[in-house]
Amino acid sequence: xxxxxxxxxxxxxxxxxxxxxxxxxxxxxxxxxxxxxxxxxxxxxxxxxxxxxxxxxxxxxxxxxxxxxxxxxxxxxxxxxxxxxxxxxxxxxxxxxxxxxxxxxxxxxxxxxxxxxxxxxxxxxxxxxxxxxxxxxxxxxxxxxxxxxxxxxxxxxxxxxxxxxxxxxxxxxxxxxxxxxxxxxxxxxxxxxxxxxxxxxxxxxxxxxxxxxxxxxxxxxxxxxxxxxxxxxxxxxxxxxxxxxxxxxxxxxxxxxxxxxxxxxxxxxxxxxxxxxxxxxxxxxxxxxxxxxxxxxxxxxxxxxxxxxxxxxxxxxxxxxxxxxxxxxx
Numbered sequence: 001x002x003x004x005x006x007x008x009x010x011x012x013x014x015x016x017x018x019x020x021x022x023x024x025x026x027x028x029x030x031x032x033x034x035x036x037x038x039x040x041x042x043x044x045x046x047x048x049x050x051x052x053x054x055x056x057x058x059x060x061x062x063x064x065x066x067x068x069x070x071x072x073x074x075x076x077x078x079x080x081x082x083x084x085x086x087x088x089x090x091x092x093x094x095x096x097x098x099x100x101x102x103x104x105x106x107x108x109x110x111x112x113x114x115x116x117x118x119x120x121x122x123x124x125x126x127x128x129x130x131x132x133x134x135x136x137x138x139x140x141x142x143x144x145x146x147x148x149x150x151x152x153x154x155x156x157x158x159x160x161x162x163x164x165x166x167x168x169x170x171x172x173x174x175x176x177x178x179x180x181x182x183x184x185x186x187x188x189x190x191x192x193x194x195x196x197x198x199x200x201x202x203x204x205x206x207x208x209x210x211x212x213x214x215x216x217x218x219x220x221x222x223x224x225x226x227x228x229x230x231x232x233x234x235x236x237x238x239x240x241x242x243x244x245x246x247x248x249x250x251x252x253x254x255x256x257x258x259x260x261x262x263x264x265x266x267x268x269x270x271x272x273x274x275x276x277x278x279x280x281x282x283x284x285x286x287x288x289x290x291x292x293x294x295x296x297x298x299x300x301x302x303x304x305x306x307x308x309x310x311x312x313x314x315x316x317x318x319x320x321x322x323x324x325x326x327x328x329x330x
Contacts, residue, residue, distance in 0.1 A: 071222025105221030
């Protein structure tokens with residue numbers, strides 16, 4: 001396994017506004033999969049094994065910054081790791097691209113393949129009573145898969161609630177309380193209260209599919225996924241908002257801003273023919289400002305840096321702000 005553990009904090013990485021204080025989003029972060037070119041863990045002990053999904057353009061326009069699932073047999077297996085067992089509150093954050101396909105697809109799931117299924121499961125599609133493909137998101141949590149009377153926590157977005165495009169999905173679950181579902185920075189609903197402990201050993205964490213008896217993957221998701229985070233605590237409403245803002249955010253229109261090449265080898269060019277460029281900033285994934293050199297004109301910038309790896313490039317014009325993921329290769 002490639003060791004890529006990073007102290008991860010996105011303080012100061014903004015999309016549309018001047019700097020403000022963002023919560024410590026690395027606190028309690030036990031697994032992080034940015035899905036930029038591979039399914040390796042940046043935080044956590046278990047790399048994903050990719051079965052089918054292809055690298056695709058992410059929400060920032062990075063050509064290999066997400067995975068696209070065909071809805072037929074694609075999934076990623078992250079195995080069974082200690083960080084996937086929750087004996088406290090927990091939260092799950094993920095970006096999905098919904099392509100408009102009505103489906104019964106598993107987004108992220110860890111569960112037994114023995115009914116009535118101890119699990120935590122984030123899915124597209126149906127209610128527990130109505131197994132009909134649909135276009136809404138729902139979450140299920142059950143503590144004890146060997147007890148048919150154990151409480152099933154269930155919460156769902158309204159039917160026909162997802163438009164075509166990228167959406168930020170967050171689940172927070174209280175150990176002996178309720179589960180809360182957020183879609184695009186809005187509280188969609190809460191479940192009934194119930195036990196929250198889920199120690200599902202031997203069964204893998206899957207993204208893009210689920211496992212049913214006798215243990216083969218099915219219920220495949222169609223669309224894209226990006227930036228998967230698992231926390232061993234319940235995120236606050238403010239922290240969910242910060243994740244949404246740092247991960248996408250309501251970009252202010254900044255004119256037609258072009259950045260190339262991406263990936264780059266030490267140098268990129270920025271062009272803004274419709275608006276004057278006022279400033280440029282570059283950050284690593286921990287939110288730290290990086291050193292760089294610029295040759296700046298009114299409507300174009302040439303940026304040079306010795307940094308290698310994934311960065312966030314913030315371009316401010318007299319019309320607004322744009323943020324793009326930018327990779328500097330060796």
